[in-house]
Amino acid sequence: MDLARSPLARPFPELPRIGGVTLRVACARYKEWDRADLTFAELAEGTTIAGVFTQSSCASSEVELGREQVRQGHARALIVNAGNSNAFTGYRGREAVDQIVQQVSAALGCSAETVFVSSTGVIGVPLPKDRARAGVEAVLSAEPCSWEDAARAIGTTDTFTKGAGAHAMLGDTRAALAGIVKGSGMIAPDMATMLGYVFTDAAVAPEFLQEMLGRANAATYSCITVDGDTSTSDTVLLFATGKAGNTPLASWSDAGADAFFAALLQVCRDLAQLVVRDGEGAQKFIEIAVAGAASDDSARRVGLAIANSPLVKTAIAGGDANWGRVVMAVGKAGEPADRDRLSIGFGGIWAARDGQPLAEYDEAPVAAHLAGEDIRMDVDLGVGDGRATVWTCDLTHGYISINADYRS
Amino acid sequence: MDLARSPLARPFPELPRIGGVTLRVACARYKEWDRADLTFAELAEGTTIAGVFTQSSCASSEVELGREQVRQGHARALIVNAGNSNAFTGYRGREAVDQIVQQVSAALGCSAETVFVSSTGVIGVPLPKDRARAGVEAVLSAEPCSWEDAARAIGTTDTFTKGAGAHAMLGDTRAALAGIVKGSGMIAPDMATMLGYVFTDAAVAPEFLQEMLGRANAATYSCITVDGDTSTSDTVLLFATGKAGNTPLASWSDAGADAFFAALLQVCRDLAQLVVRDGEGAQKFIEIAVAGAASDDSARRVGLAIANSPLVKTAIAGGDANWGRVVMAVGKAGEPADRDRLSIGFGGIWAARDGQPLAEYDEAPVAAHLAGEDIRMDVDLGVGDGRATVWTCDLTHGYISINADYRS
Incomplete structure (x- = not known):
């Protein structure tokens, strides 16, 4: 089905470059289509991560693994598969995720637990391992791409690409934030309710990054609903590369912590509202x-x-x-x-x-x-x-x- | 709007006569229509009553009053107004209910607390007291009518009339049950979820009647939903006139208690399912x-x-x-x-x-x-x-x- 662009759509904004983040996309052909459907974000060494995930008791293997991995606080890679959520697929689903993690960590020479995977799309069909393998192979050597290319590649039934950015002064250091999001149906607030990724060049300690993301989520992603239906795959990840060079933020009393949180809140609110603006059938x-x-x-x-x-x-x-x-x-x-x-x-x-x-x-x-x-x-x-x-x-x-x- | 009859409609069944119950309807013209919209059930002396009501924290005056009245366990009259729910109408709404109760109790020479009132329809418009007074006046002297006439008069956006009946052997005594119900939208299970009235000629002590209705409700009315939206007026009342002549049922160990409960459960299940069959827009x-x-x-x-x-x-x-x-x-x-x-x-x-x-x-x-x-x-x-x-x-x-x- 070819969906018309939502009348509530917003143009994709100019987003800042985030030092330490390189985006690439490739065609894994998870469905019979000719479009990029595999997204790879490579993250500089030292990148910290925070995440919030669906509260569904039938969450996907990707979500289960992500919940465990996020605890160690560091990330080197993000892979997003579009067209197949790999949810409700038992051990075969988990095997596909493990394969992707091994393939990426081997290529980057990094620890497997720093490779994060999300999948979105049809429920109940195991992610095809052969297509995933060829897709990851292709994306590892693809040319870097734009924020909008990545926003398009993570989408499924979305009718427009969604992104938001902001800046914050951390003492004398200017930090940037950029985020992309996908989602239009099966949207209900039970933590994150779609796939959303926010990147910043600020340096932030992982525990504090998690605390700020949790607060921002409560006031933004958890305050939207399209149909009251909660996805099995909902994930929001926040990556901080530290390339801005600020003294790492570790508590609310650090200079710039409030400014950074305000910018994060703005980006999360913008992204969450864009999901509602692409709500299935939305006119208002x-x-x-x-x-x-x-x-x-x-x-x-x-x-x-x-x-x-x-x-x-x-x-x-x-x-x-x-x-x-x-x-x-x-x-x-x-x-x-x-x-x-x-x-x-x-x-x-x-x-x-x-x-x-x-x-x-x-x-x-x-x-x-x-x-x-x-x-x-x-x-x-x-x-x-x-x-x-x-x-x-x-x-x-x-x-x-x-x-x-x-x-x- | 003239709604087409639901494709899932069922014909109105033959219902047994219930000794001690007399039904009458009249035109109060709560809306600009030419149809009976005021229903009066007159109940013999000694009739016991049980009731379950919406859990809404914005319930109507009728519901608030009904919750209080049902505790004393006896009923002589039921008045149902259709076309105006009288909900969210403040003190003016309560005045209209009080007027009806006074008018009916004076005419029957019974205690005000044995006169029960329900209203269904538009929210936020006080029930017009002049129309209610004239309507009650007319209905008090109207000719007795059939179950189907009463089922039609309590309806609003319903596309078909809904009733169910059953019999139960209480020792050597055959008791009859007959019920009518209305509802098609704003249907979600939070106790009763519409207006439903079941009448029986069995003799049942009020506390035991309430216990049985609570159990039956949990397995029937509380197990249906059309749109997840809970009404401000939902009410199910069960009246037992005692005219069958059985030894009053007072506990589960009494002869016939199980049989009576089985018949009650069947009537409640039939009525609840009929509401779903008239769900707004329902095709399946x-x-x-x-x-x-x-x-x-x-x-x-x-x-x-x-x-x-x-x-x-x-x-x-x-x-x-x-x-x-x-x-x-x-x-x-x-x-x-x-x-x-x-x-x-x-x-x-x-x-x-x-x-x-x-x-x-x-x-x-x-x-x-x-x-x-x-x-x-x-x-x-x-x-x-x-x-x-x-x-x-x-x-x-x-x-x-x-x-x-x-x-x-």
């Missing part, structure tokens, strides 16, 4: 800001209950300010809420306050807001100080067409 | 049997994770035996599961066993099964003895049309 991008919750976590859960409600998502698709459905979604979230203190607004205009429709509520400006592509919803629970913002898209005929009419 | 009825779970509750949660997955529901809509999406849904359920022991089948044919696709798997008979209207899915987690069966429908363009194209 929806930001849901929840305030007045018992805690920030509670606010996030309420926000996701709204964002995952098919009745809310179809109402937005139809341009309908149906706050009754928002009340329903708040009610089913199972979080502290008080019907008689609940307020709901669209596009900055309250439709209901303190549990009742507003007498002076004028639907015309709200309808005009909902006719646009970028929708803002405000929900105030009125029971505490917790707040969170989540992002999702609408649920349209396009989603049904992609997932029901198309035989995978 | 899906039964998901989960075995090998850590517990029965765990099996139910896994079953509902599958049943609520938009990717699974759209795959079934497309006739696609996409067990990879089932693996995903099992993985996201957050319940004990082992990827390498998981088995998945359709129509009685295993597609994957013990974590791997079957080499001898023949898709042809599975495709033929999925082309039908009644779909059976088997999932064995391989980790324990827990089992549960849940019911849902597919997710189609019809769901989007009903909920996005239609402005409520």
Whole structure:
């Protein structure tokens, strides 16, 4: 199926060069297509790594291995296979991953545990080892490529390439960050919810890198949903090559730690929102800001209950300010809420306050807001100080067409 | 919007007369329509009652009042308003309910706490008190009507009338049960998930009636989902008039208790499945049997994770035996599961066993099964003895049309 480019797509941005990172792509032909589908990021010696992975109890071999490997904190290579997720493939799936790790570590002369592998695509078909072997052989000697080439090669049903970058001053040293991401369906927030890779030339100790990625993930990747379905392969990795030459960051009190985290948060937020903008069938991008919750976590859960409600998502698709459905979604979230203190607004205009429709509520400006592509919803629970913002898209005929009419 | 009759509809059955129950309907015109939308069930003195209600934290005034009233265990009247749920309407909503209760209890000369009220329809608009008063006035003196008339009058977006009946031998006494139900959207299992009313002429002590209804609910109404969205008004009430003349049932050791429970379970299961058969846009009825779970509750949660997955529901809509999406849904359920022991089948044919696709798997008979209207899915987690069966429908363009194209 040839999918039309999402109407919510953004152009691929100019991304900074990251010292110590070389990207290459090749055609492994994991599916019957003529496109690069194997991506290789070679990382300088000394690169540290952090990672967050799907919470699925049926995770792929790649995820299981990645969870173990990330603990030792260093990386020399990343391989991403597109077109076959290698999930639910038993021992044959694990053999294919081991083969790739051995082949790459032998070529680079590095430890096997510093070679990370991700795969994305069809579930239940073992990754073909012969194609993987030939593909890795080809990619090891391929010419270096651009960020956008790599972003395209890791994609599957994505309708546009997705990247984000930022800079941060670490004392007197300017560090750069660049990231790419893929994902459009089977997107739900249970840590990472797609494949995302962020690279920086900053020097950061692995434990602190992991702490920062965990925090950034909680406020970004874990705050998006397309369909509430959590993938078996979700992975976000953060690589720090240290080539910027700063004194390695190791704690929040180090100079530049806050600036680096702010830049990381920005890149992660941009990437996460781009995934929502490529949500299957999406016609509208929806930001849901929840305030007045018992805690920030509670606010996030309420926000996701709204964002995952098919009745809310179809109402937005139809341009309908149906706050009754928002009340329903708040009610089913199972979080502290008080019907008689609940307020709901669209596009900055309250439709209901303190549990009742507003007498002076004028639907015309709200309808005009909902006719646009970028929708803002405000929900105030009125029971505490917790707040969170989540992002999702609408649920349209396009989603049904992609997932029901198309035989995978 | 005029909705076409569900292709999964069932004809309204012959239902037994229940001594001590008189049904009447009237036109309150809660919406601009010409149809009966106010239902009154008058119950003989001595009728006991049990009830289960939505777990929504934004429940309607009717639900809040019903939860309190049901504790005293007796009922003389049920009023059901259709077209306006009276939810999220603050003190004005409560005033409307109180008015109805006062009006009916004065007419019958009974205690206010034995008059039960349910409302279903639009959220956020206070029930108009003048229309309610005139409607109740009319219904109090209306001619008695049939089960099907009452089933039609409690409906909103339902495309067919839904009822179920059964008999049970209580020692030498033959008791009868008859029930009606409404619901097609905003259906998710969090106790009752629609409006359902079951009447019996058996004599049953209120505490035991509540215990049996709770058990029956857990295996029936709580095992269905259309869209994972939980209503603010869900209510199931069970009335026992005692007119059959049996020695009142008060415990599981009483003669006939098991038989009565079996009949109640059957009626509740029939009614719950009829709601799924009227699921918005439904083209296929899906039964998901989960075995090998850590517990029965765990099996139910896994079953509902599958049943609520938009990717699974759209795959079934497309006739696609996409067990990879089932693996995903099992993985996201957050319940004990082992990827390498998981088995998945359709129509009685295993597609994957013990974590791997079957080499001898023949898709042809599975495709033929999925082309039908009644779909059976088997999932064995391989980790324990827990089992549960849940019911849902597919997710189609019809769901989007009903909920996005239609402005409520």
